[in-house]
Each structure stands twice: as structure tokens, then as C-alpha cells.
Amino acid sequence: MDPFSTVIRTASRQQHTEAETSAFMSGLLDGRLGREAFTRYTEQLWVVYEALESGPPDLARDPVAGPFVRPELMRLAALERDLAHLRGPDWRAALRTLPATRAYADRIAGCARTWPAGWVAHHYTRYLGDLSGGQVVRDRAERAWGFVRKGDGVRFYVFDRIPNPAAFKRSYRHLLDTVRADEPERGRMVDECRRAFALNTGMFRELAEEFGVST
Ligand code: HEM
Incomplete structure (x- = not known):
């Protein structure tokens, strides 16, 4: 039987x-979208990470979710610095949450409260993606919109405390393989991961509509 990290990757x-090929993502990468779209995306990410990282404090002591609560991954402070740079000191008052983003954040918050294994599925979908494809987005943003390399505006994509992302991803996959969940529960985690991807795609769809891009 394949290790769980392989099962969840293959299933998604x-x-x-x-x-990856959504109109919004490709628009950001191919130059059809600009700094304002990137900023709107960063705002939505703040809402998502607020739900992911401000869950109940006892999640850290939960036998399933606990091993995944890793301070070196936390993105909220970086997002706040990015938004202060992108929007200015009043970024919070100006932030408009899209309906799809609200639905995504509510789902994460619900899992954080009542279903730690579901929260882990959301954790995997975001952080492993940020450590991988996120770097492509950062590279594009730095070159297209003149951010200082790894500086304000793109700090979300910079994991200062993870010097070796490949090694980190290996240890993360080990955590997934040994997660304290039986087979049926692992199956439900896979379903939740697929749901997490769908929630991301929904957010990209609304962002694409806002900026009038299509594939
Ligand atoms: C421009 C958009 C994107 C690009 C170019 C991209 C690219 C990549 C690449 C190259 C990997 C493989 C890294 C490796 O094997 O170490 C990866 C993995 C991953 N990406 Fe993305 N990605 C993008 C968007 C996304 C999005 C929107 C999500 C979900 C929110 C996501 C979630 C993931 C996850 C969970 C993995 C880890 C798969 C695994 O090894 O288990 N990615 N991405």
C-alpha cells in the first residue's frame, strides 16, 4: 500500500x-494581471491564514493535528507586513473578503474547531503548495512589480526559518505517513484535501471575474 503522503498527492x-492553470493563476504569471490583482489575492490569503493559524490553541495538543502545528510555517505576520506595504497602514479597514474566500475560511475554522484531521488536510494543501509553487509566484512578483527580492510585498512566500525546503517537505511527508488516523479517516482527509483545492479554485474564479480574465 502506498504511503499516505503519496495517496493524498495522487488524489489531488x-x-x-x-x-495551477486557472485563469487567475496563469494571468498572474503571464502578465495579464498586475500588482492590484496580486494585492487582492494577498488580501484573500490573509483571511484564509487567519482561519488556519488562529484556530483553537488546544490544536497544538491534539494527537492528530499537534505534530503539524509548526511555528516555522506561520504566515500571518508575513502577510500583515506584505499588506502594509501593498496597501498602506490602513490595509485592514480596506480589505474586502470575497464570498468564496469567506466560504473557504469558514470551512477551515469549522475543521479547526471540530475536526483536527480535516484541519490537517487544509494545512497540507496550503503549506506544501506555498513551499513549492508559491516560489514561482514570488519570482514573478519580484520581477514584474519590482519588489525587493524576498522583501516586503512577497514575505508570505519566504520561509525564513526553513533553510532547506526539500528536507522540510520530506519530514512533512513523514508526518503525513504517520498521522494518527485510521484508513476510513485518512479517506475522509483525502476528500477534505480535494475540497480544499476546490475552495481555492473557487476563490481564483471570483478573483478572475473581478479582473475580467478568462482562460
Ligand atoms: C502557479 C501556480 C502553481 C504552481 C506553478 C505550482 C507548482 C507546484 C510544484 C512544482 C509542486 C511540486 C513540488 C515538489 O514536488 O516538491 C507543487 C506541489 C504542491 N502544490 Fe502547487 N503549484 C501551484 C499552485 C498551487 C495551488 C493553488 C495549490 C493549492 C492551494 C497548490 C498546492 C500544492 C501542494 C499541496 C503540493 C504538494 C504536493 C505533494 O508533493 O504532496 N499548488 N506545486
């Missing part, structure tokens, strides 16, 4: 391709 591969 198709949806990963959809997210």
Missing part, C-alpha cells in the same frame, strides 16, 4: 493542475 493531482 488533477485538481492541482486545475488550480
